[in-house]
Amino acid sequence: MIKIIIGPRSIGKTTIGIALSKKLNESYFDFDEFVEEKLNGINNHIKENSIESYRLEETKILNEFLKNLPNNCILSLGGGTIASQFEIFNKENVKSLRNIGRIIYLSPSESTDEAIKILHEREIKRKGNKTFEETKKLFPLRKPVYTKIADINLVIERNPVDQIVEELVRKL
Numbered sequence: 001m002i003k004i005i006i007g008p009r010s011i012g013k014t015t016i017g018i019a020l021s022k023k024l025n026e027s028y029f030d031f032d033e034f035v036e037e038k039l040n041g042i043n044n045h046i047k048e049n050s051i052e053s054y055r056l057e058e059t060k061i062l063n064e065f066l067k068n069l070p071n072n073c074i075l076s077l078g079g080g081t082i083a084s085q086f087e088i089f090n091k092e093n094v095k096s097l098r099n100i101g102r103i104i105y106l107s108p109s110e111s112t113d114e115a116i117k118i119l120h121e122r123e124i125k126r127k128g129n130k131t132f133e134e135t136k137k138l139f140p141l142r143k144p145v146y147t148k149i150a151d152i153n154l155v156i157e158r159n160p161v162d163q164i165v166e167e168l169v170r171k172l
Contacts, residue, residue: 002069002101003172005076006146008115008139009130010122011106012156012164013076019165021074029069031077035061055080055089062093066100075101079138083145094149104168105150109157112140118158 003020005013014030021028032042038061039045039054046054058081069075082094097103108115116139120132147153152171156164 003074004097004101004103007106008079010119017074017076019161023165027073029075055084055086059089059092079142083142102151104152105146107155
């Protein structure tokens with residue numbers, strides 16, 4: 001079974017994905033890295049074309065990418081792949097993902113205010129460029145989508161990686 005990790009920016013999808021892959025002895029794939037490589041930079045593509053062009057290309061790349069995954073692996077992908085402002089691409093991507101595995105939503109907190117604080121702290125820690133205001137605007141828009149499509153909703157708060165992975169293994 002393919003385990004698909006989703007969630008907001010800075011939640012720790014890559015960190016948790018790598019740790020889970022080691023625990024389960026399965027390969028780990030980061031779809032954002034693959035898209036970045038394929039398009040020679042996501043930001044450059046958006047600048048030269050448009051966000052809509054990027055989401056269209058992302059959907060095409062996702063469909064090809066999924067065909068080449070092993071049956072048992074861990075996959076993480078960015079929140080916009082399934083919860084962008086372009087609903088037609090979201091639906092197609094979610095359908096493709098549901099067909100191949102279980103979707104795991106890493107939630108920062110039950111409380112939206114606390115979730116935004118946690119995400120902003122992590123964004124700063126990873127030296128990201130999203131502002132508090134951007135997180136405050138985007139998270140509440142995407143959270144209902146994540147919650148709706150997930151097979152497993154896991155609230156991780158500020159828990160250590162090992163604890164999160166153990167809980168995930170129990171829920172799988």
